[in-house]
Amino acid sequence: MKVRFLLDENLPPKLKLAVQRFNSDIDIIRVGEPEAPPLGTLDPELLNYLEISQRLLVTDNRNSMGGHLQDHWGKGGHIWGLVWLRPGGTIRTWSESLVLIWEITEVEEWLDKLDWIPY
Structure with missing residues (x-):
């Protein structure tokens, strides 16, 4: 099964558009959209949603997400x-990395995995 993405709400909306310009078949939604968790969803609830929906989270939240992940796994x-976005990256670099993840990996490979983009 192909990777499906959830973009954190604080990421630029243009990131979703950039990914879809590369390939419109990529399933990518953003927090706050009708089919996604609402804006303001707390990290623990977001992690529960990710587990149920089998979506990979794309975020730049390096402050609190790590602790919530440990609690979730515990x-x-x-x-x-x-995947965490590295500071100073561009929408182009981030979107190319997400497209690459979608093209060469399957969702099962990402179970409980963390990474940074760009690589």
Whole structure:
């Protein structure tokens, strides 16, 4: 099964558009959209959503997400991947990296995995 993405709400909306310009088949939604968690969803609730929806989270939240992940895993939870965006990256670099993830990996490879983009 192909990777499906959830963009954190504080990321630029243009990132979703850039990814879809590369390939419109990529399933990517953003927090706050109708089919995604609402704006303001707390990290623990977001992690629960990711587990149920089998989506990989794309975020730049380096401050609190790590601790919430440890709590989530400590309770026996799982995630379908999380990538942090490196500071100073561009929408082009980030979108190219997400497209590459979609093209060469499957969702199962991301179970409980963390990474940074760009690589």
